[in-house]
Amino acid sequence: MIRIFIDGTEQQASAGERLIDAINRAGLALPQVCYHPQLGPIQTCDTCIVGVSGKLVRACAARPFSPAPESAFAPE
Numbered sequence: 001m002i003r004i005f006i007d008g009t010e011q012q013a014s015a016g017e018r019l020i021d022a023i024n025r026a027g028l029a030l031p032q033v034c035y036h037p038q039l040g041p042i043q044t045c046d047t048c049i050v051g052v053s054g055k056l057v058r059a060c061a062a063r064p065f066s067p068a069p070e071s072a073f074a075p076e
C-alpha cells in the first residue's frame, strides 16, 4: 500500500491503482460520467478532472502512485 493525500486527507492506495478508484473508496464526491471499473477509462467526458502536482489530469486514467511514494491530490 502507498500513502497518498486527497484534499489534504491521508489515504491508502495500491500500487498501479487508478486515482479515481482511490477517490471513490475514500467516499469523496467526484463526477465520473464515462468511467466504470469494469470498463476501464473511456476518457470522453472530462468530468473527473483533478489537480495533481499542479497539472490537470483525468482521475479515471491517472495511475500516479509509482514511482513516487507519496503524492498530493486535490479534486477540483
Ligand code: FES
Pocket: 031, 032, 033, 034, 035, 041, 042, 043, 044, 045, 046, 047, 048, 049, 058, 059, 060, 061
Ligand atoms: S470519467 Fe469521463 S473522462 Fe474520466
